[in-house]
Amino acid sequence: MRNRLxxxxxxxxxxxxxxxxxxxxxxxxxxxxxxxxxxLIYYTSYAITRPSIPTSRVRFLNIALLLLFIxxxxxxxxxxxxx
Amino acid sequence: xxxxGINIVVxxxxxxxxxxxxMDTGLLGVAISLALVGGVMVVYSTAPQxxxxxxxxxxxxxxxxxxxxxxxxxDLLDSKIWIVRRSDTTLAVFSRTPCLEDVDxxxxxxxxxxYIAIPIEIPATEYTETAPVESGEDVERMLRSxxxxxxxxxxxxxxxxxxxxxxxxxIGLSSSLNEFMKYPLDPYTVITLATISRVLGARCxxxxxxxxxxxxxxxxxxxxxx
Numbered sequence: 001m002r003n004r005l006x007x008x009x010x011x012x013x014x015x016x017x018x019x020x021x022x023x024x025x026x027x028x029x030x031x032x033x034x035x036x037x038x039x040l041i042y043y044t045s046y047a048i049t050r051p052s053i054p055t056s057r058v059r060f061l062n063i064a065l066l067l068l069f070i071x072x073x074x075x076x077x078x079x080x081x082x083x
Numbered sequence: 084x085x086x087x088g089i090n091i092v093v094x095x096x097x098x099x100x101x102x103x104x105x106m107d108t109g110l111l112g113v114a115i116s117l118a119l120v121g122g123v124m125v126v127y128s129t130a131p132q133x134x135x136x137x138x139x140x141x142x143x144x145x146x147x148x149x150x151x152x153x154x155x156x157x158d159l160l161d162s163k164i165w166i167v168r169r170s171d172t173t174l175a176v177f178s179r180t181p182c183l184e185d186v187d188x189x190x191x192x193x194x195x196x197x198y199i200a201i202p203i204e205i206p207a208t209e210y211t212e213t214a215p216v217e218s219g220e221d222v223e224r225m226l227r228s229x230x231x232x233x234x235x236x237x238x239x240x241x242x243x244x245x246x247x248x249x250x251x252x253x254i255g256l257s258s259s260l261n262e263f264m265k266y267p268l269d270p271y272t273v274i275t276l277a278t279i280s281r282v283l284g285a286r287c288x289x290x291x292x293x294x295x296x297x298x299x300x301x302x303x304x305x306x307x308x309x
Contacts (some may be wrong), residue, residue: 005127009084013120020116024109034112038119051127056232061126065119 008049015041032072039069088124095121140259147266150199153190154267157197164268164290165307166276167200173277174200175268182287182307201268205277206233219244222282226251229274236260236270237299247305248291251275254299264300269293275302 019037028034042065095118102110154160154177165176167184176186178198185193186200206229219242226240230253238255253271256264263269272293280288283306291303 005130009124009127012123016116016120020113024113027109028112029108031108031112031115034116035119038116042119042123051130055130055235057126057129059232061123 004049005051008045008051011049012042012045015045032075036069036072039065039072084124085128088121088128091121091124092118093121136259143263147263147268150201150268151266153199157190157199159197159199160267164272164276166203166280166288168280168286168288172202173204173280175203175273175276176200177267181289184287203273203277205229205274205281219249222249222251222279225278225282226275229278230271234274249279249304249306251279251302251304252296252299253302256299264295269300271300272302276304279304279306 016038019041020034023034023037046062095114098117099111099114102108102114151160154162159177159179162177162179165178165182167174167176167182167186169184172188174186174188176183176198177200178186178193179196180194180198183193183198186198188200188202190197190199192198223240223242226242230237230240236257237253240254241252243250243252253275256271260270264271272290276288276290279285285306287307289305289307291305292301293303294301
């Protein structure tokens with residue numbers, strides 16, 4: 001279980017570093033783009049490694065990140081529709 | 084990992100302040116993203132650590148072996164477990180005499196027969212009555228909170244009330260705790276008995292039966308004294 005957790009954290013950090021560096025070098029100025037990509041990477045890493053730590057804190061983190069992602073995407077969709 | 088996570092969050096906050104000063108929203112995005120990484124590390128650092136868990140499992144097995152030997156010596160192996168609640172303590176009592184209340188922690192004699200009483204503590208979770216006691220809903224909610232949310236030692240818990248008996252079905256037992264099921268005392272039974280005693284405010288609760296089912300265990304419990 002612990003090994004999976006370390007693999008998950010490693011994959012998450014490496015992918016986040018690559019994505020954030022790429023976005024910054026591309027001169028991306030939208031804050032929500034960084035956060036949304038980060039959350040996507042979090043869930044991708046989680047799905048790949050399945051660290052399986054169903055503590056209440058992890059569950060709360062998963063729900064909070066999902067809600068944040070939905071809010072960001074919802075805001076962008078709303079922006080496109082009302083343009 | 085906890086220290087590393089906190090450090091990353093601190094660096095992210097400093098970076099966010101700097102990005103505000105130079106009015107660079109791209110850098111602010113990087114800072115918030117870093118803060119998320121730090122937050123994730125802080126949350127996951129609270130997960131149980133294998134070396135500690137292994138040591139505790141080994142230690143618990145030794146203690147259960149001592150208890151089993153004591154039960155054998157006192158000829159109490161086929162006796163039932165009772166949970167006796169007193170104002171200050173909750174005791175798991177192995178005895179042939181039903182519902183002994185005049186017991187002290189440890190090994191002793193009461194009513195002409197031997198007993199072993201073990202003080203037990205389960206985490207204090209807030210309990211508010213939301214359903215009729217007989218429905219078992221409150222018991223199920225408390226058990227879910229303890230076994231799944233707090234300890235993460237099973238996948239699912241179901242409680243039903245039939246013919247004066249509570250039937251607690253615990254599914255998806257933790258592989259490391261599975262072997263405790265062959266001993267007279269196992270974590271699932273103790274927590275279940277103590278929780279039912281607490282939720283119902285019962286002074287005496289009896290383990291009627293414990294059956295292994297595929298990927299789980301069924302525990303039958305009777306409340307003897309309210």
